Amino acid sequence: MQEQQPLKIVFVGHVDHGKSTLIGRILHDMDSLPEGKIEMVKKACAAEGMEFEFAFVLDALLEEQKQNVTIDTTEIRFKTKRRKYIIIDAPGHKEFLKNMITGASRADAAVLVIAANEGVREQSRRHAYLLSLLGIKQLIVVVNKMDLADFSEKKFQEIEKEYRKFLAELGLEARVFVPASAKNGDNVASTSSPSDESVRMADKKMKWHRGPSVLEALDLLEPQSADVDLPLRFCVQDVYRFDERRIIAGRIETGKLRVGDELVFSPANKASKVQSIEEWGGNGDGEAVAGDSIGITLTEQIFVERGYVASHQTDTPIEANRVHADVFWIVREPMRSGRLYDLRLATQEVKCEIVAIDQVMDSSSLESTTEKREQLERNEVGRLTIQTRSPLVIDNHDRIPKLGRFVIVDDDQICGGGTIFGGVYTDRIVAKSKNIFWVEGKITAEARAVRTGHRGAVVWFTGLSGAGKSTIAQALERELFARGMQTYVLDGDNIRHGLNSNLGFSPEDRVENIRRVSEVAKLMADSGVVAITAFISPYRMDRRRAREIVLEGNAEFVEVFVDAPLAVCEARDPKNLYKKARAGEIREFTGIDAPYEPPEDAEINVHTDRQTVNESVATILEGLLPRLKPEQADA
């Protein structure tokens, strides 16, 4: 017994054009109202001295009945012979845009209601425009209240002609236009089958209408096109380590994935194979498809975190710092250029700002202006160029809608949404920065963190010569840099030849060497940089002092133990130093004739005898990135 998915439909249109009445009538005709509901509402109407209307049936809350305006989206179910439906009753009142978007965004199809006596009005246009922005392509137009227009075919055709032209400008096409009178039930449901037209039309006042009734038109609709046929986009929600498994959890937004598939994770662009699809108590068949909330394990333990998007190698998404988008704005406070906002796209979250408002459109007249604008007002739709602080993984909305749309968040509130279009710039050059944050007096670490998106820190590598400190430090630097972070590696090459050129290798000089490195690293961290130091730094005492120096500066200190057995390091011996030390050409060489004191509680440990460079970097990123997040202002 397979349960078919119900079709979700949203009802939109100008206020008082009869959406609620139409829904009330459909429920009544389909025998889908709770027992006694009609009688209850009739009684209530009598008590208030009002005429009964089907619209009241929907108004579940007392306040709504008083105002006679639908406040919020409600959800009602009914079924025809063909299938089950969920009606999302979206409101038509002007102020309730955000509720309409909430409701309509979940719909498979829309019914747009226009009153025959009033014709196409502001919200008739605005709502269609929003439907096109939300990507809802299936549309039925009901020309309601035909009883108030003498059931005139001419009137109906005028409206159809005018509105079809308007829809065409939006790239929308109505499946069908239906003349109806919801109040009287004309052309809403039909007791006869669609083929048996003569019977149905005989008792109708609109014999001229050859098309379907409202319900017949609904039954002609199909669910939105299947996401499973699009390229794979698996959006990572989290990485769980509840037991020995490292499970990458997320939802497949489009496409499908099988065990053994080679995946590419963006934005890092690292590849690994799917080792397993994990399922509690499940008997999975090794395949997951669009819509599935899954968890996978990988064969190589590359670094993956929330926000990453996995695809197949042959069809990857776009990585960009700059996007063009149509953005609708739904809160009172306007969207201003130059201000920093959060942009959320699937599970990604990045800082962004408007760099250009190329065009602003009035969502009802569809008239646009290209005059210079600095902000986008509520209920406006702007064609914007947006710059993000770190790379964003996207698709064009017309290709893969779920990766081509985002919301804009300000002060933790969703304030608008946008769809990405036409070609994407891939240049990573950050737009010339504007002075957004004028700060009186000293610039704080918090202000710097807001600007850069991360805190300053010192990542202190320690380990034997040949353990891999420099290699991993440089790989880590590249990873951080690719994330748009400010970072720099301090190592023997750039310290010994300049700042510390007067120091040798005596015990005192070694101590001084590390002290100076600590101070420089502290200054860099204080300026907001993630400074990575790669020195053997064999003594616990020296490392403890480095930590103290850095902590004075209110920056993070993260000690990373790059661990490999001496024998392994000596076998590698990249600079032939061990050989020279064994031959006695170098004295007091760490590990040979000078001690190395391994850290007892380093924040991060990597084992380069067992982990590849990539895996070591992944381990470090996992421990490091959470520490670099700017402090939450609220808490």
Place this chain on the structure above:
Amino acid sequence: MNRPYLTEPMKQTTQRTHLDELENQSIFIFREAYHAFKNIAMPWSMGKDSNVLIWLARKAFFGRVPFPVLHIDTTYEFPEMLEFREWAKKHHNLNLIVKINTEARERGIGYETHDPVTVTHELKTVALQQVLAEHKWDALITGIRRDEDPTRAKERYFSPRNAQFEWDYKDQPPEFWGQFATSTAKGEHVRVQPLLDWTEVDVWRYIQRENIPIPQMYFSRNGKRFRSLGCSPITHPIKSNASNIVEIIAELEATKVGERAGRAQDHYERNAMQKLRAKGFL
């Protein structure tokens, strides 16, 4: 212990059904909540929806319920439900917190002397406020469904409540494209509602498909069964011969009577449910 709560599972197929879609969406919401909030708890009434929630949490987190589960014990619980609680706690390996508003009970609040709206408010809502303040949870995962009651039709998946537990249903944050309101100010919390899109029949079908343990009181005994479970003095069984899930589903598809018809506090006065909910009732 034998497993009296287990029913026969249904066969699964690879084709995605309506239940698969609901399950996937709920798991997605669980994981979003787990990421967004540091301090989560999940109220658990041991009712059918509650047990579906536990099940979905274990699916979302690969066998674990990685946050505490909260039972608000009104002291008017059916003994059979408490028995089930202890069994299920072990079965699911739950970190169970039991909360009783002892202060109100000591003041003499009870069904013997007070009206059901007052008692429900004190022993459930106030108890919840107390335990929330104690543990400083910033999110509660609840089993609210849109089809349960008209006031619940307006809910969001992530629904913020202020420090007084009030629900501002006239000015709710927008929610679209899988993006939710995930922030809380001090004292506020967010109700996360993974079952919002489910219907009563969906819940039963899922219990049947997944073989989810539930209390036996839902099944007909001597011509009666409980359709919804609450405090023993104010929860009444309905006339029914449905003694297994198939029969229950058949019964539900035929009925036009509301699910909570047997719950007295909803009907004590006009708009009772709306009043309870505006004050923080689940």
